[in-house]
Amino acid sequence: MRNIQKITIGIVIVTLIILVWYHFRANTKTYTITPDNFRFMNIDDSSKGGLxxxxxxxxxxxxxxxxxVVKNSDYPWPYCELExxxxxxxxxGIxxxxxxKISLDIDYTTSHPNKRLRVYIRNSHPAYTRADERTSLKFNGIEYSPGFGDGKKAINLDTFQVLTWWIADNNIDIEHASTDFSNVPIIEIATASGVTEGSFEIIVNSIEFQGVWIKESTMLKILLYTWLLLIIGFILYEQSKLHQRLRKSHQRAAKLFKLNQRLTEKNVKFSELANRDPLTGALNRNAVQDWLKEMSQQVRWDKQDFSALFIDIDNFKHVNDRYGHQVGDDILREFVLLISANIRSSDYLVRWGGEEFIVFFPETNSHQAKHRAERIRNIVATHQWCHHNELTCSIGIAQMGDERxxxxxxxxxxxxxxxxxxGRNQVISANPVLS
Known part of the structure; x- marks a missing residue:
């Protein structure tokens, strides 16, 4: 169990680290385009008869x-571009x-009122690309204003669109009409559409493609499979543990030890006070006197409901007569540990005398108290006791009204x-107090 807990804690920590890393660092996969590793060329309309x-x-x-850029009647679409x-x-291509994303750091100055640039990421595919026709390369395009001295601008690739004239001129099927960046041999940065005349300067400081090292869906699948493997491993571990149980006495000792630990943690508030029953370790009447006064005030001021279970172990005298007082004392201690493990941390179990106990339930009405009482009664009836015989309890319930x-x-x-x-082994609720 401890190994499983350590593994679980370890995987939780690793999961958190991965999620934090993915949030802050996963989007750091970059591909840089520079003049040192690729060919940058200037192109203008002079090759097509422009001026x-x-x-x-x-x-x-x-x-x-x-x-x-010079307007020319022989070529009506003047332009300049970087290829x-x-x-x-x-x-x-690549x-x-x-x-x-594509991150563009471009400084752009122009005398033309249209201060936008066109960016084309040209994709190649055997279904539509022809070696002798450059316009057959798909135009994944976007137009934006880079400004001057504004630094890098990251543009999501899903904002790019395939130019409609390219789809129409090349008679492209619908399956190839969407953006595609899987095989890019050319990137173009050109003056805006509709430019007539003017002076332009484009300074390309940097071009970077940004991506994730691992897709979010893939990462989540890996985390899911890891947790599934942990759960399967835990189930297999539990199954093997069921086949290797220790003797009943050892099992009882381990169970008592764990229940005793829980009882100690729950009652740390009273650990330094002499407010416990010396035999069972349960709280005694003195331990809850002040607290009960506070609860009665809360009920009187209509701030909360408050209920109590009066519990008595059925036929406990017969247990003492048959097994002896030592076994009877062990059963009382085990009874306290069992009840303590099955109530809330805000509830209080008090030994009222002999084999009689009271559980005080704050913020609980009689209906809720009855449900919890039935659960306690069933747990007691089905528990494997140290004397290896059945044991039952009877429970009376009362919700505090206008009373002491x-x-x-x-x-x-x-x-x-x-x-x-x-007939015992029952839960009975007291009649409510009428206002």
Whole structure:
């Protein structure tokens, strides 16, 4: 059991560490695009009959593109762009499907009122890509305003859209009409759509793809399977334990030890006071006098309900006569430990005299008290006692009304007497006090 607890605690700690790591650090998988490891080229509309011109230079790992866009009736869509070639073969690009963001640090200045840039992540697929036609590469695109000196902007890849003209011109099937980043050979950064004339400067400080080292669904599955294995291991452990039980005396000693530990923890408040019954360790009347006064005030002020169970061990004299007083004392101690283990920490078990005990239930009405009393009665009746014979108890219940504590206890005692008169091993509730 202790090993199982240690393993459980260990897995809980590891689970928390993984969740914290995933929240703060899992999104740190990066792929950096720089002029040092890929080819950066400036392109403009001059190759298509336009009059625009551009130039590119590199300094300290940054790309500087300057451009003059000139309107020309021969080419109505003037532009300038930066093309980043990730592969010499358009069919063998880089797989960015495991990434969820692209981080762009771009400084952009222009004399044109439209201060946005287009970003295209071009994807290749045998279903639509042709080696002799560059426009057959899928246009996963977005348009945004980079500003100047604003630093990095992280853009979710799921905000990119496939350009509708590309879908129409290439007659793309619906299964290939959505964004795809699984095979990217080219990235393009271009002046905004609708640009006519003006001066432009694009400074590419950094481009990074960001992703997670492990998908959230995969991580949760691993954690789930780990916990399932722990549960299965615990079940197998319990099954093997059932086949290796010790003798009844050893089992009883271990059970008494555990119950005694719980009783000690519950009554730590009274551990330094001489308020315990020396035989059973249960509280005595003196221990709860002040507390009962407080409870009666609470009831009087209508702040809470308060009930009591008056419990008597059935035919206890016969046990003493047959087995002797030593066994009888052991049964009383075991009875206290058993009841203590099955009541709340806010409840109090008091030895009232001989084999009679009272359990005081704060914040409990008579209906709730009866339910708990039936549970205690059943636990006592089914428990394996040290003398290896059955033992039962009778219980009287009373909920405190407009009366003194002693009157409530007297009513519970009367209900107990009725339970014993009716054949024992019963729970009887006293009549309520009328206001």
């Amino acid at each position: 625009s011109s551009s130039a590119i230079k590199f300094k300290e790992g940054k790309a500087y593109i300057t451009c003059e 980043i070639s990730l592969s010499d073969n358009v069919f063998q 797989d960015f499907s495991e990434y969820n 504590i002693t009157e409530m206890i007297a009513r519970a005692d009367e209900a107990l007497y009725k339970a014993k008169s009716n």
